[in-house]
Amino acid sequence: MAVKVRIPTPLRRITANQGEVDAEGATIGGLIEDLEKKYPGLKERLCDETGAIRRFVNIYINEEDIRFMQGKDTSVKDGDEISIIPAIAGGSEV
Amino acid sequence: MLTIPKHFVDGMISHARAEKPLECCGILAGKDGTVTDMYKMNNTENDPDKYLMDAKEQFAVVKDMRAKGLDMLAIYHSHPHSPARPSGIDTKLAFYPDAIYIIISLMDAEKPVMKGFFIKEEKVEEAVIKVD
Numbered sequence: 001m002a003v004k005v006r007i008p009t010p011l012r013r014i015t016a017n018q019g020e021v022d023a024e025g026a027t028i029g030g031l032i033e034d035l036e037k038k039y040p041g042l043k044e045r046l047c048d049e050t051g052a053i054r055r056f057v058n059i060y061i062n063e064e065d066i067r068f069m070q071g072k073d074t075s076v077k078d079g080d081e082i083s084i085i086p087a088i089a090g091g092s093e094v
Numbered sequence: 095m096l097t098i099p100k101h102f103v104d105g106m107i108s109h110a111r112a113e114k115p116l117e118c119c120g121i122l123a124g125k126d127g128t129v130t131d132m133y134k135m136n137n138t139e140n141d142p143d144k145y146l147m148d149a150k151e152q153f154a155v156v157k158d159m160r161a162k163g164l165d166m167l168a169i170y171h172s173h174p175h176s177p178a179r180p181s182g183i184d185t186k187l188a189f190y191p192d193a194i195y196i197i198i199s200l201m202d203a204e205k206p207v208m209k210g211f212f213i214k215e216e217k218v219e220e221a222v223i224k225v226d
Contacts, residue, residue, distance in 0.1 A: 060153060065149060083153065087147065
């Protein structure tokens with residue numbers, strides 16, 4: 001399965017400044033492994049040490065947030081468009 | 095340098111006041127360092143000392159900016175009771191090193207303070223903002 005993955009500005013340093021890259025895999029987890037081979041260091045930005053997608057990383061298949069699908073096990077089909085979008089969050093000193 | 099038309103500054107301050115005691119948050123977009131569009135976002139954190147932009151809304155804004163050919167120039171949020179400087183959690187969760195993080199402090203309710211910062215790898219540097 002070959003799909004397009006949109007890379008957000010903060011991660012483009014890892015993808016040689018490309019905002020869109022090709023990846024292969026049957027699931028989101030598979031795509032992440034493929035991307036890690038092509039762009040080492042990317043997986044660490046997306047997944048924590050247990051391999052789960054980080055809380056502050058949002059991943060979409062077309063219009064759907066994978067958190068509301070099957071997470072990393074969500075299957076991917078040809079022509080899907082994947083978007084990676086880091087969350088925007090913070091707070092104040094208590 | 096970031097140039098923000100005054101009505102957007104007024105818009106951020108009124109957004110901050112409307113959400114108080116919670117934090118407000120939003121995005122300023124534009125081109126060549128000048129803000130042309132402001133997106134008020136929903137804060138989905140229940141904790142009054144935190145903010146997290148609604149992920150679905152944020153995705154819609156990313157697509158809207160792309161369609162309009164705009165860059166995300168700044169990310170704003172309010173500090174209802176503390177100064178206009180990034181907190182520990184602000185620096186830790188700053189994932190956009192190219193954007194200016196604007197903080198609106200309502201510590202002095204009569205005199206809101208707005209400041210902007212670049213936050214790169216947890217290092218904070220004040221940014222120059224011109225209100226036009």
